[in-house]
Amino acid sequence: MTSPGERGANGLSEFGYAQEMKRELGWYTSFAVAFGFVSIATGIFTAYGSVLSSSGPMGIWTWPVVVLGQLCVALVFGSLAARIPVSGYAxxxxxxxxxxxLGWIMGWVSFTFLGVVVVAVDYTIAATILPVLFHYQGTNQNAWVITAVVLLLQAILVALSTRASQRVNNVAVTIQMIGMVTLTVLLFIVGAVTGVLDFGTLFSTGDVPSEGYFALGGLTSAGPWALGFLLGAFTIVGFESAANLAEETKNPARVVPKAMAQAVLGLGVLGMLFLIxxxxxxGDPVALAQSDTxxxxxxARVLGSYVGNAxxxxxxxxxxxxxxxxxxxxARLVWAMARDKRFPGWQLLNxxxxKTGTPMNxxxxxxxxxxxxxxxxxGSTQALFSLFSAATLLPALIYAATVLLYIVKRRSLPPSKGFELGRWEVPVLVLAVAWLGYELLIFxxxxxxxxxxxxxxxxxIGALYLGYLLVRYGAKSLTMPDMHDIDRALDANPHEGRSVSEGGRS
Structure with missing residues (x-):
């Protein structure tokens, strides 16, 4: 039987919504969603070569800084998810x-990020992996076709069954964790036994000049060290996807914050060991930087071609x-915005x-x-770099805006249903702001x-549609569903802080 506290954490009525999707996701599935989006195997495989070229081997030491910064962002997001556990997150x-x-603008930015990052991720399969695995010549044309097919398969799975999608992801994440841990251990053991493990390489700049390596750069250029941060910044994003499935998660106010933080921390430690x-x-990092894989x-050189193919x-x-x-x-973000009549074609998308219990449209x-x-x-010869750069820039903008909102509103947030920063709030915010400010300067x-x-x-495109909404309906009509239950809770517990601004009520 569900306790009153759990009903409060799970219920959507206080946010003005009815429960339309099944609430069946547990902790591991929520963790797997955050872990699967971040995916160190994907991010490191995609961006490692670029970092070797721009920053040399020593560029990997930017990774722990990114992990710490993104962990602080995840903790801020967890604090918000524990207060408003609703699909649509930011x-x-x-x-x-x-x-x-402002919420609509952030929703649109999040939509543009998700629209480009899924292509950036799937394009990696077609452009760099399958040509090596099956020994054929990759071209822009066949990469385009293969990526389109992969995107179609994913869309069909998501549209037809959330449960099947989650099961596939859970299995894939489990395989990834076991595989990455096994690979890392084997690399250290075999490298040590054969005597080819050279820790001196970790502090080499490769063919990047050591002079000015840590320089800040100019108005339109970032220094070599700074460009190394793109490895972690591209990889450790998307942990907030767990919050976007809050309406389908059991006890989301407790489960989602924990899943996000644990995914970032676990991926950060495992990723650093693998990079080392x-x-x-x-071997020769200059020559290695020229490889697509x-x-x-x-x-393959250390463990053999069979393990390399594995x-x-x-x-x-x-x-x-x-x-x-x-x-x-x-799909959840588009559906959440369409539910509030805030997205083009909302009549179909909401x-x-x-039959499927999913937002199929x-x-x-x-x-x-x-x-x-x-x-x-x-069609671009630099397609992969452009895609992963855009997929790194957009979340940095989303994270910065959300953290700034938290800072402005932290004295008047709704009561938490399961997670709070407590005495760590100020240090976490300081580190998050410092990291995000530095990251944005790289771009x-x-x-x-x-x-x-x-x-x-x-x-x-978003500005045009927002203008249409404002002209057609007026700014005053763009209100959120009733949150009167939160107001009552705050009236009963005045020390918890005030609720949303008056403009956010019906």
Whole structure:
């Protein structure tokens, strides 16, 4: 039997919504969603070569800084998810705590991020892994076709069954964790036994000049050390996807914050050990940086071609899992905004299919969007870099805006239903702000011009639709569903702080 406290944490009536989807996800599934989106196998495999080129082997030491910064962001998100455990995450939080116009903007930015990151992730399979695994010549054209097929398979799975999607992801995450731990241990043992483990490589800059290595850079350029942060910044994102499935999670106010923090911390430690092993076994890092699959090359050389191919299979599984979670999260965000009549075509996108119990229309809409994004980028010879750069820039903007909102509203937040920062709140916020400010400065580098163009185009489209909403309905009509239960709870517990701003009530 459910306790009153659990009903309060699970219920949606206080947020003005009815429970439309089954609440059946437990802790491991929530953790697997966060873990699967972050996916160190995917991120390290995709970005490691770029870091070798821009920062040399010593660039891997940016990883712990990113882990600490993103962990602080995850803790802030956990504090918000424990107060407003509703699908739509940052869109819901900012709409209710600031105002619905700012919330809509954040929802649109989140949508543009999910639309590009799923393509960035799946494109890696077609562009860098399958050509090596099956020994064929990769081209822009066949990468385009293969990515489109992978996106279609993920969309069908998400549209037809949440339970099946979660089971596939749970299995994939379990395989990834076991595989990455086993690989890391084997690399250290075999490297030590054969005498090829060279820890001196960890402090080499490769062919990157050591002079000015830690320089801040100029107005339109970032220093070599700074560019190394892209490895972690691209990889350790998406943990908030667990919050986007809050309406389908049991006791989400307790489960979701824990899942996000544990995923970031666990991935951070495992990822650092794996990076140390691979880099200490790199041999000639300058030559290795020229490879499309540097991580697989190291593993094949040290452990043999069979293990190298096994790694590629592991990465394919991890990437498919990652793309599946992104598609799932994107569909939930679109559905959540459409439910509030805030998304183009909301009349179709706000429906839950009775047979599947999923937002099928929203799922297929995300598939169409991903195909458009793929078409925009796939013809470029720098497609993979442009995609992963855009997929790193957008979450940095989302995280920065959400953390700033928390700082402004932290004295008047709704009561927590399961997680609070307590005395760690100020240190966590200071570290999160310092990290996000530094991260955003990296994107002034001229090499990120194409991702900025994508961002500006998507912002322009969003601005047009927002203008339409404001002209058609007026700013005062853009309110969130009734939160009167929260108001009553705060009246009964005045020391907990005040609720949302008046503009966020019906």
């Amino acid at each position: 869109y819901q939080w900012i709409s209710r705590l600031a105002n619905p116009v 092993a691979v880099t200490a076994l790199a 540097p991580v697989a090359d190291v593993i 790694l590629l299979v592991l990465v394919v599984i991890s990437i498919f899992s990652c793309g599946l979670v992104i598609s799932l999260s994107g 429906k839950i299919n009775r 929203a799922s297929m809409f995300m598939f169409v969007v991903s195909q458009i994004v793929l078409a925009l980028f796939a 002034r580098d001229a090499s990120f011009a194409e991702p900025w163009i994508y961002v500006l185009i998507m912002f322009g």
